[in-house]
Amino acid sequence: MKVLKFGGTSVGSVDSIKTVISILEKNLEKGERIAVVFSAMGGVTNRLIEIGKMAASGNTEYTEFLKVVEERHFAVVRGLIPVKSQSSTFAGVRGLFNELEDILRGVSWIRELSERTLDLIMSFGERLSTLVITEILKSKGIAAEFCDARQIIHTNATYGMGDVNFEITNRQILEYFAKTSALQCVTGFIASTAEGITTTLGRGGSDYTASILAAALDADVIEIWTDVDGMMTADPRKVANAFTIPSISYAEAMELSHFGAKVIYPPSLQPAFAKNITLKVLNTFNVDFEGTYVQKSANGKDYAITGISSIDEIALVNIQGSGMIGVAGISGRLFTALSSNAISVILISQASSEHSICFSIDPKNAQRASDILEKEFATEINLGYIDSISIEKNLSIIAIVGEGMKKSSGVSGKLFSVLGKNGINVVATAQGSSELNISVVIAKSDLSKALNAIHGVFFQSETRSLNLFIVGVGLIGGTLLEQIRNQTTYLREEKLLNLNIAGLSNTKKMLLAPDGIKPENWRDRVMDEGVKTSLPAFVQRMIELNLPNSVFVDCTSDKDIVQYYHMLLDASISVVTPNKVANSGTYSEYLSLQRTALQRGVKFLYETNVGAGLPIINTIQGLMASGDKFLKIEAILSGTLSYIFNNFGPGVRFADVVKEAKAKGFTEPDPRDDLSGADVGRKILILAREVGVPLESEEVKISQILPGNCLNAPTVDAFFRELEISDSYFADIQSKAEAKGEKLRYIATLENGKATIELKTVDSGHPFYTLSGSDNIVSFTTERYKDRPLVIKGPGAGAEVTASGVFADIMSISSYLG
Numbered sequence: 001m002k003v004l005k006f007g008g009t010s011v012g013s014v015d016s017i018k019t020v021i022s023i024l025e026k027n028l029e030k031g032e033r034i035a036v037v038f039s040a041m042g043g044v045t046n047r048l049i050e051i052g053k054m055a056a057s058g059n060t061e062y063t064e065f066l067k068v069v070e071e072r073h074f075a076v077v078r079g080l081i082p083v084k085s086q087s088s089t090f091a092g093v094r095g096l097f098n099e100l101e102d103i104l105r106g107v108s109w110i111r112e113l114s115e116r117t118l119d120l121i122m123s124f125g126e127r128l129s130t131l132v133i134t135e136i137l138k139s140k141g142i143a144a145e146f147c148d149a150r151q152i153i154h155t156n157a158t159y160g161m162g163d164v165n166f167e168i169t170n171r172q173i174l175e176y177f178a179k180t181s182a183l184q185c186v187t188g189f190i191a192s193t194a195e196g197i198t199t200t201l202g203r204g205g206s207d208y209t210a211s212i213l214a215a216a217l218d219a220d221v222i223e224i225w226t227d228v229d230g231m232m233t234a235d236p237r238k239v240a241n242a243f244t245i246p247s248i249s250y251a252e253a254m255e256l257s258h259f260g261a262k263v264i265y266p267p268s269l270q271p272a273f274a275k276n277i278t279l280k281v282l283n284t285f286n287v288d289f290e291g292t293y294v295q296k297s298a299n300g301k302d303y304a305i306t307g308i309s310s311i312d313e314i315a316l317v318n319i320q321g322s323g324m325i326g327v328a329g330i331s332g333r334l335f336t337a338l339s340s341n342a343i344s345v346i347l348i349s350q351a352s353s354e355h356s357i358c359f360s361i362d363p364k365n366a367q368r369a370s371d372i373l374e375k376e377f378a379t380e381i382n383l384g385y386i387d388s389i390s391i392e393k394n395l396s397i398i399a400i401v402g403e404g405m406k407k408s409s410g411v412s413g414k415l416f417s418v419l420g421k422n423g424i425n426v427v428a429t430a431q432g433s434s435e436l437n438i439s440v441v442i443a444k445s446d447l448s449k450a451l452n453a454i455h456g457v458f459f460q461s462e463t464r465s466l467n468l469f470i471v472g473v474g475l476i477g478g479t480l481l482e483q484i485r486n487q488t489t490y491l492r493e494e495k496l497l498n499l500n501i502a503g504l505s506n507t508k509k510m511l512l513a514p515d516g517i518k519p520e521n522w523r524d525r526v527m528d529e530g531v532k533t534s535l536p537a538f539v540q541r542m543i544e545l546n547l548p549n550s551v552f553v554d555c556t557s558d559k560d561i562v563q564y565y566h567m568l569l570d571a572s573i574s575v576v577t578p579n580k581v582a583n584s585g586t587y588s589e590y591l592s593l594q595r596t597a598l599q600r601g602v603k604f605l606y607e608t609n610v611g612a613g614l615p616i617i618n619t620i621q622g623l624m625a626s627g628d629k630f631l632k633i634e635a636i637l638s639g640t641l642s643y644i645f646n647n648f649g650p651g652v653r654f655a656d657v658v659k660e661a662k663a664k665g666f667t668e669p670d671p672r673d674d675l676s677g678a679d680v681g682r683k684i685l686i687l688a689r690e691v692g693v694p695l696e697s698e699e700v701k702i703s704q705i706l707p708g709n710c711l712n713a714p715t716v717d718a719f720f721r722e723l724e725i726s727d728s729y730f731a732d733i734q735s736k737a738e739a740k741g742e743k744l745r746y747i748a749t750l751e752n753g754k755a756t757i758e759l760k761t762v763d764s765g766h767p768f769y770t771l772s773g774s775d776n777i778v779s780f781t782t783e784r785y786k787d788r789p790l791v792i793k794g795p796g797a798g799a800e801v802t803a804s805g806v807f808a809d810i811m812s813i814s815s816y817l818g
Helices: 014-029 044-056 062-080 083-110 115-139 166-178 205-217 250-258 266-274 330-340 363-376 378-382 411-421 444-458 475-494 522-529 535-545 561-570 587-600 616-625 639-647 654-663 678-690 716-725 727-739 799-817
Strands: 002-006 034-038 144-147 183-187 190-192 198-200 221-226 247-249 278-283 292-295 307-320 347-350 356-361 390-401 428-431 437-443 464-471 497-505 509-512 550-554 574-576 630-636 743-751 754-762 775-782 790-795
Touching: 002 014, 002 205, 014 034, 014 062, 014 115, 034 115, 034 205, 044 062, 044 083, 044 115, 062 083, 062 115, 083 115, 115 144, 115 183, 115 190, 115 198, 166 205, 183 205, 205 221, 205 266, 247 250, 250 266, 250 292, 250 307, 250 390, 307 363, 307 444, 330 356, 330 363, 347 428, 347 437, 356 363, 363 378, 363 390, 390 444, 411 437, 411 444, 411 799, 437 444, 444 464, 464 475, 464 535, 464 799, 475 497, 475 799, 497 522, 497 535, 497 799, 509 522, 509 535, 535 550, 535 561, 550 561, 550 799, 561 574, 561 587, 574 799, 616 630, 616 678, 616 775, 616 790, 630 678, 639 654, 639 743, 639 775, 654 716, 654 727, 678 743, 678 754, 716 727, 727 743, 727 754
Parallel strands: 002 034, 002 221, 034 183, 144 183, 221 278, 247 292, 464 497, 464 550, 550 574
Antiparallel strands: 190 198, 278 292, 307 356, 307 390, 347 356, 390 437, 428 437, 497 509, 630 743, 630 775, 743 754, 775 790
């Protein structure tokens, strides 16, 4: 025996009812013995309630609304029953509407809508839909019978949510079904008293009807047909990567439902659960999908948790005071007072010291709850034993649910870690001793961000996302986007990672798109959809979007952008940048950025500040973290100067080498910007700070390469003329090095807390002697690497290597957040 229940969306239109008929036909063709429960057409019950209230208020426009409901049912009859068979069905439907019109007319006369009358009005939704579908089945030659559940399900006279008399109900169901072999089409949601007065079964009433029938008939399974693919790991409207849970236990379903999952209402399915009847949640609009099995014990799970649910809006009421400590009965009085006034408590959290108790409730009851408690504890408040009652609103609850949590260590740690890393503050928390549920109260504004972040961490077999906001899409930024494009498939398939480009900005236009900008067509989209660039607006919008796992990528050298780093880090947005400005400013600013990132649990990464893609800063940080001590750093940190001095030798004029470097794009437009050593100064300053030396920029001593006449030339052309005039100056320096068998190298040195930069000569035993091309090289002498320094060498400039360094920092953040 199988009981099928179809919800409002499943019977809401001609097309959906066609699918329902097809499902029933397939079951009958298999020889299945089935009973079917139908809800009212989608939205009809709410419309009937509205019509009843309109009639009670004397608003005669209710008749027009009623005509719309009637026409909706007539349209289904016309669409699915052959013309020759329509008249009797039209008559049946018209008869029900005549009865309803009489009731509403009475309501409008007496200007009163009692709960008893409202139950009767609401009953027409299921009676109409079930009657119409029964007649459609008959027209197709199926032996079907309309079953008014009021004949077989009896309740007390509690209107709105009748209490079922199972002794009478079970007997009547068995007697009724024993008399017929026809397919029974049963009205969901409705019942009656012993006197025949119509009642309803409350929230999840049609599920309840199916459960009552299944339990009484000892059915093997209940199929709940709805408009989603079963129970999901999270609300798919809030979490794009949510997916169907194949199997779930009764207890897990109860918990998820309590915290907002609305696919089924497990309390209404309790009769079936009591008999261990399997429940299947299926999608009328995707009939081939297997859906979710709900059973006493779920099958083995791939994840520590089963699902995530939430209540969007709650209020937190807090009662505290030193007079509560060690005093018996406080909690009893508190919750008795609330229960006596029909205020339901969703979550309770109490400090172990008994100094405070906080609980969450529906916001509409918050002030009333506060008034009740102030009255209940008036004496204690007046004596100062209890502080005044406080209320905090605009909050939400998130619950992670799963029986697997009992067997998995670190679930709560992972939950709080991911919330912390995304800057989401937990206001209150509760965990039952059964370890089936961990609930947290957070700001409502963080709900979507929290749901997505939690889902990404606990269901990592599904692709998780990093949301990138990239400013500066020129040479480096454009190359980074190309690298992301080339790696998209690999990252998704091998790393289960989606790099979602949520924002782009250049000097002219910017585009913010939370759903993502494809790296294949980003130029066209920025051009076509972008608006005029405003960095403050870009940053503000990024913060307002509040996306989980957000990363700001600054691929510029703009001095103005760094002023937003604090704001971004403070908003729990990680920052990645090759821009040296922030870290080479004042030491206090450098330190402040580091501390802000640490306090907010996000990352501030800048590996490409020094040596482009070379792992220089990561190496320093690793050595420092493991307790090594730096004795000396020697480095060639300019690809431009490396190229110049690697190519300057006997028979080669210095001016010609500089011209060649400029022609190849190695230098700035004015080569003096490179030859001045200022950029190298910024880099050695950053390295000094990384090893714990608190230097300011003016403390870095730079020995000039150029003579005064070259430095002071008014134009670039004049500079090159002066450079040629000074050829003997450079030739003399080079010849002296050559005479010693040494080579010229522009070296930055950090030793004994002092940073110097000067043109030096090195012999063949020095690691810098064999340097070629435009490579950078760094030599670390530490306590561990004292006799043989640790050397890092490779390309230290160029869009490809710099972009790859930025990319590596982004991947580092993905590992940290994941």
